[in-house]
Amino acid sequence: MRKRLLWLGTVLLACLSLFTFFSTKTQAAEKTYTIGTDITYAPFDFQDSNGHYTGIDIDLIKAIAKEEGFKVKLKPVGFNAAVQAVEANQMDGVIAGMTITNARKQQFDFSDPYYYAGEVMAVKQGSSIKSLEDLRGKKVALKVGTLGASYANSIKKKYGFTTTEFDQSNDMYNDVTSGNSAAAFEDYPVMAYGIRNGMKMKIVTKPKAGGSYGFAVKKGENQELLTKFNTGLSHLKKNGQYDKIVAKYLGKSAQAKEKKAATGNDGLLSLVKQNKSSLLSGLGQTLYLTFISIILATILGVIVGLMQVMPVKWVNWLSSIIIYIFRGMPLLVLALFIYIGVPNLTGSKISAFVAGIITLTLNEGAYTAAFVSGGIKAVDPGQMEAARSLGLPYGKAMRRVILPQGVKIMVPSFINQFIITLKDTSILSVIGILELTQTGKIIIARNLQGFKVWTIIAIMYIVIITLLTWLSKFVERRIND
Amino acid sequence: MSEQNLKVDVTDLIKDYGNNHVLKGLNLQVKNNEVVCMIGPSGSGKSTFLRCLNKLEDPTAGRIVIDGHDISNKNTNMNHVREKIGMVFQHFNLFPNLTVLDNITLAPIELKKMTKQQAEATAHDLLKNVGLDEKATAYPASLSGGQEQRVAIARALEMQPDIMLFDEPTSALDPEMVGDVLDVMKNLAKQGMTMIVVTHEMGFAKEVADRVVFMADGHIMEEGRPADLFDHPQNPRTQDFLRKVLNA
Ligand SMILES: Nc1ncnc2c1ncn2[C@@H]1O[C@H](COP(=O)(O)OP(=O)(O)OP(=O)(O)O)[C@@H](O)[C@H]1O
Ligand SMILES: [Mg+2]
Secondary structure: OHHHHHHHHHHHHHHHHHHHHHHHHOOOOOOEEEEEEOOOEOOOEEEOOOOOEEOHHHHHHHHHHHHHOOEEEEEEOOHHHHHHHHHOOOOOEEOOOOEOOHHHHOOEEEOOOOEEEEEEEEEEOOOOOOOHHHHOOOEEEEEOOOHHHHHHHHHHHHHOOEEEEEOOHHHHHHHHHOOOOOEEEEEHHHHHHHHHOOOOEEEOOOOEEEEEEOOEEEOOOOHHHHHHHHHHHHHHHHHOHHHHHHHHHHOOOHHHHHHHHHOOOOOHHHHHHHOHHHHHHHHHHHHHHHHHHHHHHHHHHHHHHHHHHOOOHHHHHHHHHHHHHHHHOOHHHHHHHHHHHHHHHHOOOOOHHHHHHHHHHHHHHHHHHHHHHHHHHOOOHHHHHHHHHOOOOHHHHHHHHHHHHHHHHHHHHHHHHHHHHHHHHHHHHHHOOOOHHHHHHHHHHHHOOHHHHHHHHHHHHHHHHHHHHHHHHHHHHHHHO | OOHHHEEEEEEEEEEEEOOEEEEEEEEEEEEOOOEEEEEOOOOOOHHHHHHHHOOOOOOOEEEEEEOOEEOOOOOOOHHHHHHOEEEEOOOOOOOOOOOHHHHHHHHHHHOOOOOHHHHHHHHHHHHHHOOOHHHOOOOHHHOOHHHHHHHHHHHHHHOOOOEEEEEOOOOOOOHHHHHHHHHHHHHHHHOOOEEEEEOOOHHHHHHHOOEEEEEEOOEEEEEEOHHHHHHOOOOHHHHHHHHHHHHO
16 A cells, blocks of 8 residues: 555656746747737748748847847747747747737837837728728628727727637638628738738728737836847837838839738648648648657656546546546637646746647646546456455556456557547647647738638647557557457 | 464454444454355445455455454555455456456466466366366456456466355356356365355355354344354344345
8 A cells, every 4th residue: 555655656746847847948048039010910920932931020139139138039920929928937028019008018028119000900801891881791800809890999989890709810811702791991001911912801991099019028027138138129120121021022023022922812722732841840840749749748647547446536536536637628718728828837947849748748647547547447456356355456456466457448448548648739729839739820811812721720639540440450460468 | 262263253344334333343253264155135245345355346444354464554564465365256257358267377477376378277277177168268258247256256266275265156147157166165165265255046055164254234233154044044134134035
C-alpha cells in the first residue's frame, strides 16, 4: 500500500516537473519582445504568397525595432488570441490593426495612433443595396471585436438589420459574396485592399465613425516598450519611412503584386503547389501534436484509469474528479483556459504548443481513463480473486492477469481515441498553433479561395486518418494473435 | 486439542453487508489433516465464510487464525498467508490469457518461490496426477468444465498449500464430469491435506469428511461425524434440510 502510493506520487511529480520544464523554457527574454499579430487582416497583417507574414503592422513594428534597437519575436496568432495573450502576460504587446477605444483602455495602454481608419459598408458586386437604409430586414456579417462590428451594432436598431459575427475576416467576406449576408462592415483600408486584390465586393458608403489604430501593451506593463514605439513612430513619420510603408500596401503600385495570387481561379493542384511548404508544415505540426498527445494522454489515461479501480477509496475519488472535470469541459474552453487562464493565475508563461499538448493530454486522457477503467471492470471479478488467492499482490495480479484481458477489450476504444485526438488538434487553432486548420485559415486570408482550400485540408485529414486507422488495425491484429 | 495442531481457528466471526447480517458469530476449528464439509441452504453464508478465511471478504468482526497467523490483525501480510491457502472456485476462474501450464506456474514464478524449471516440473507432475498432462500447452477455452476444474486444483496445489478451500467445486459441472473432480479431491484427502469443502455432494461428504458442518441463517446449527449428522440429525433445521436434499 505504502509502496503503491509512493509510486503514484512519483508519477505525479514527474508530470508536474515536465510541466514546469516546458513552462519555464519559454521564459527567457532579454531585449527581445514577443509581439502578437493578426493573420487575416490584409493589408495590415497577412501572409504573402511565399508564406511570409507581412503587412503594414509587420513592417512598421520591424522598422521601429530597428530604429530603437530592440528585437521582436512576431507571433502571428490571430487577433483574439493575440489580444488575450497580452492580457495573460503571454506576450508583451499586440499590433493587429487594433482600434483605440475607451473600453480597451481599461485593459491596455495604447501607443500614439499610427493609422486612422474609418468604417465602410461593402456589398457583393452587382448587389442592389446602396445605402444603410436598404439594409432593413437584412442580415449583416461582422468580425468579432472589430470597430466595424461595434459601429454596425450601434446602428442596427435604427436601420433594422440583424448581424452574424465571424472570427476570420475571410469568413465574413465569404458570407457576403455567397449571398448569405447582405453587407459587411470593415475598416476602409482593409476593405479597399481586399477588393483591389480580386474580392468580388464593392464599397458603398463613405468612411465613418472611424477610429485610430494603436500598438497595445497590457495596462501598467511594458511601459518601456511603449515609449520606444512612440519615439520610433515619430522618427519614421519624420524621415518618410512611414509613408513608404503605407504606400507599399495601399499606393497605386501595390495593386498588381498580390493580384495574381487572388484571382480565385486556380486549380486544386496548383493551389497545393503554391502552398506546398505551408501545407506541409501545418501537416507536420498536426502530426507532431497528435503523436505527442496520444502518447501522453495514453499514459495519463492508463494511470487515472487504474486509479479508478484501485481498492483505495480516496484514489477512486480523485480519479473520478479528474475524469469528470476534463471530460466535461469543452476542448475549446480548456485550451483557452490553459493558455490564457493558467498564466494569469501562476504568472509563468506557457507556449501555445505546450498549452495545446496539455489541453489534449488532459481531455483525451480523461476519455482514455474512462474506457481503461471500463475495460478493467469488464474483466470477470473472479479473475482478480483467483489471482489474489494464489498470493499474488494487487499490482502483479493486475499486470499479469487483469490487464492482458482488459487491453483486448480496450483496443477498439484506443483506436477510436487516437482518431479523435487527431481531429481535435484542429481546435487548437484558436490559441494560434499553426497546425493544418490554422494553416488553411491563413492561406484563405491571402487568396480568398475558401472552398478549394478547405477541400484540400479536408482531403489531407482524411488521408492521415486513414493511415492512422490502418496502423492501429495492424497493431490490433498483432495484439490479438 | 493443542493450539499448535489447529490449522483454522475462527472465533465469533461476524460479516455484515450494510443491513444484511450474513455471518452472525461463527466459531469453527479445523485440525491438521482434517477434512470438513460444509452444507446448508442457499444464502446461508457458506461462500461468505470461506471467502473470509483468505480475506477475499473483510470480516466485520471476530478473530481468524490460519496456521498460527492472526489474519484479523491488520499487520499480517495477507499475501504470504494466501500462498498457504489454496482456493478452488465454483467457476474455476482459470486465466484465459494463459496456457494451462502458465496458469499453474504464474504465481510461483512471479513470487519467486521456484525457478521456471522447478515450477514447470512440479506443474507437469500435478497435471499427471489429475490426468491432464497432455493439455499443458492448451488454453482454458479448449477444455471441458471438469478438465478446467482439475487444472484449477493443480494450480492451487502448485503453491504447496497447507489448507485447501473448495467452494462448490462440482456444482457448475455436467454430471458426467463430477466424478473425475471428486476423485482428485478424495486422493488429496487421503494424502492428508487439510480441507474445507462447501458442497452439495452428500455422498462425497459421507465418504470423505471427518466432520460435517451444517450452516443456516449465518449460524452453524449443528456439526458432527458424517454418520451421526446424516443419520441422526438433532437440529430440526438440519433434519428439514437433509430431508429436502436427500429426497430430491
Ligand atoms: N458482495 C455482497 N454484497 C452484498 N451481499 C452479499 C454479497 N455477497 C453475498 N451477499 C449476501 O450474503 C448472503 C450469503 O451469501 P453466500 O454466497 O455466502 O451464500 P451461500 O451459502 O454460499 O449460498 P449458495 O449455496 O447459493 O452459494 C446472501 O444473502 C447474499 O445475498
Ligand atoms: Mg456459495
